[in-house]
Amino acid sequence: MDLKNEILKKLVKSVNDCNFDGAGSLVVTFSNRPDLCDFQTNYALIVAKNMGMKPIEVAEKIVENIEKSEFFEFSVVAPGFINIKVTDKALSEFANFVKADKNLGVEQVEKKRFVFFDYGGANVAKELHVGHLRSPIIGEALKRLHAVMGDKVLADVHLGDFGLQMGLTVLQLKEDGYLDAFFDENVKDYSKIPMQDITLDLLNDEYPKASKRKDVDKEFKKMADLFTLYIQQHKEPYFSIYNKIKDLSVAEIRENYKLLNTTFDLYLGESDAEPFIDETIKIFVDKNLARESDGALVVDVARDGEHIPIPKKSEDEPQRYKNPMPPAIIKKYNGGDLYATTDLATILMRNREYSPDEIVYITDNRQSVHFEQVFRCSKLAGISPEKQKLTHVAFGTMNGRDGKPFKTREGGVVRYKDVINLLIDSAEKKLEENGIVGDKELARRIGVGAMKFGDLSNVVGTDYVFDMDKFMSFDGKTGPYIQYTIARINSILSKADAQPSEVDVQNLEERKIVLAILKLNSSYNVCYENYSLNTLCLATFDLASAFSTYYNNCRILSEKDVKRKKSMLAVCLLVKNCLEKALYTLGIDSVEKM
Ligand code: ARG
Numbered sequence: 001m002d003l004k005n006e007i008l009k010k011l012v013k014s015v016n017d018c019n020f021d022g023a024g025s026l027v028v029t030f031s032n033r034p035d036l037c038d039f040q041t042n043y044a045l046i047v048a049k050n051m052g053m054k055p056i057e058v059a060e061k062i063v064e065n066i067e068k069s070e071f072f073e074f075s076v077v078a079p080g081f082i083n084i085k086v087t088d089k090a091l092s093e094f095a096n097f098v099k100a101d102k103n104l105g106v107e108q109v110e111k112k113r114f115v116f117f118d119y120g121g122a123n124v125a126k127e128l129h130v131g132h133l134r135s136p137i138i139g140e141a142l143k144r145l146h147a148v149m150g151d152k153v154l155a156d157v158h159l160g161d162f163g164l165q166m167g168l169t170v171l172q173l174k175e176d177g178y179l180d181a182f183f184d185e186n187v188k189d190y191s192k193i194p195m196q197d198i199t200l201d202l203l204n205d206e207y208p209k210a211s212k213r214k215d216v217d218k219e220f221k222k223m224a225d226l227f228t229l230y231i232q233q234h235k236e237p238y239f240s241i242y243n244k245i246k247d248l249s250v251a252e253i254r255e256n257y258k259l260l261n262t263t264f265d266l267y268l269g270e271s272d273a274e275p276f277i278d279e280t281i282k283i284f285v286d287k288n289l290a291r292e293s294d295g296a297l298v299v300d301v302a303r304d305g306e307h308i309p310i311p312k313k314s315e316d317e318p319q320r321y322k323n324p325m326p327p328a329i330i331k332k333y334n335g336g337d338l339y340a341t342t343d344l345a346t347i348l349m350r351n352r353e354y355s356p357d358e359i360v361y362i363t364d365n366r367q368s369v370h371f372e373q374v375f376r377c378s379k380l381a382g383i384s385p386e387k388q389k390l391t392h393v394a395f396g397t398m399n400g401r402d403g404k405p406f407k408t409r410e411g412g413v414v415r416y417k418d419v420i421n422l423l424i425d426s427a428e429k430k431l432e433e434n435g436i437v438g439d440k441e442l443a444r445r446i447g448v449g450a451m452k453f454g455d456l457s458n459v460v461g462t463d464y465v466f467d468m469d470k471f472m473s474f475d476g477k478t479g480p481y482i483q484y485t486i487a488r489i490n491s492i493l494s495k496a497d498a499q500p501s502e503v504d505v506q507n508l509e510e511r512k513i514v515l516a517i518l519k520l521n522s523s524y525n526v527c528y529e530n531y532s533l534n535t536l537c538l539a540t541f542d543l544a545s546a547f548s549t550y551y552n553n554c555r556i557l558s559e560k561d562v563k564r565k566k567s568m569l570a571v572c573l574l575v576k577n578c579l580e581k582a583l584y585t586l587g588i589d590s591v592e593k594m
Contacts, residue, residue: 113356140261157257
């Protein structure tokens with residue numbers, strides 16, 4: 001049951017009865033003048049001219065033809081708007097329907113699909129930093145949203161575990177003397193070699209060191225390429241060393257994702273696609289889709305009007321392109337595999353093992369060209385069937401207050417863990433002000449929830465400012481405000497000397513709450529269509545805020561009329577359930593008290 005849809009059906013029927021055109025394009029929107037009406041349509045304004053009529057006449061005819069109902073009141077306003085008011089009775093019925101429905105009235109998609117999510121994407125041996133926060137936040141929420149909307153979902157973390165960083169790290173460790181035992185010719189069984197000297201802290205030092213060095217030392221870079229190739233070829237002892245580093249790193253990565261309420265069904269990585277790489281390359285070669293270029297194997301993916309060379313002003317200027325869409329490199333000069341190679345082989349693997357209707361990748365927008373290349377390649381080669389949807393959800397950057405990418409005071413990269421600790425500390429201070437001391441898990445829920453809500457409130461593709469004070473405010477469009485509203489309802493429900501019954505809408509505050517639920521429920525579909533959670537965040541806030549007004553204006557606990565009190569408590573419980581469902585979808589924990 002969706003009141004907005006019911007209204008639409010009535011209007012369409014009347015338009016058809018009147019023999020007017022364009023019933024298919026009629027839209028009903030939430031009113032932007034809630035003091036006048038709850039919904040409206042400007043259909044008459046759009047179609048009147050073509051019919052040679054005045055908009056007001058069209059609107060009046062439509063309204064005259066609608067059968068009277070105890071649910072809706074239709075009226076006409078100059079120059080031709082149709083305003084719709086929903087009666088208290090209709091709102092009560094809707095509220096009780098939502099209350100009883102197992103999906104709380106959120107309408108699922110008609111065509112349920114199997115959607116595969118690829119997010120997280122942490123890189124083994126590289127420490128997680130602030131840039132790794134958005135993918136798990138957005139990915140987890142999108143996955144949950146799809147599940148709420150009825151899709152079957154599966155999530156894979158797709159670790160970066162097959163690239164140059166592996167070769168760099170192993171080479172640096174070797175040069176610094178940590179791997180002598182592995183390179184001792186007498187050693188046969190690498191699994192017995194103790195690794196106590198190799199810690200996460202060491203890896204966090206060694207990789208950046210190597211990464212800097214590769215930019216200035218060509219020989220070092222070449223050697224790292226070779227080490228990477230050996231790892232990709234499972235050559236010993238490189239492969240055993242790599243596996244030990246990977247185990248260490250993945251344990252840490254799992255912990256980090258858990259702090260963000262992010263979970264995966266599959267903990268696979270680029271390396272798991274390795275058995276599919278030869279076959280993938282062969283498909284491109286056999287279908288004549290690849291050509292050689294400077295020893296590498298590339299696939300041309302540019303279409304007309306793309307990748308047009310811009311004439312150089314001088315000889316030594318690098319070549320630039322209009323609408324850049326460079327060829328995808330699927331084999332490196334030394335036979336090594338690249339990011340595109342493993343992504344293509346991974347699509348082949350996923351289709352062999354799962355064949356989902358859609359694969360959704362969540363990364364920052366600097367990878368847009370990469371994914372466009374990979375998607376085009378997969379379609380060209382038929383690795384992804386024509387009917388399969390491939391989606392890249394490209395998010396913007398999390399900036400500091402100065403509007404530039406978030407950095408430490410010294411200008412360094414902010415570590416992932418540091419951000420989380422900052423959030424937890426700040427939440428602990430807030431809780432202390434409310435007299436709650438020493439509850440670390442509660443502080444994590446609030447701190448992390450604050451960041452997630454702050455993040456997801458933005459249209460996914462835009463940059464935003466990480467503003468801790470704003471995110472953490474208990475009052476405003478924030479995660480803590482929603483959690484606080486739930487905690488407040490918990491307290492009302494536990495203090496009440498009566499049980500919630502059915503909702504019976506009696507006043508303006510209750511009308512606003514039920515309308516806010518209606519809006520919240522319709523926002524799920526908007527987010528589903530847009531791959532962005534911002535509409536859901538806003539609607540969740542609007543519901544919490546409608547509840548605050550209700551709480552301030554209407555005495556619930558001291559209500560004398562027991563029947564009325566039970567109905568009011570039912571409103572409270574309904575709001576709590578709807579808010580909790582929204583928070584769950586966003587991947588934010590609810591809290592009992594705060
Ligand atoms: N590891 C990658 C990075 O750090 C992200 C992986 C995204 N997923 C993918 N299938 N390429 O940028």
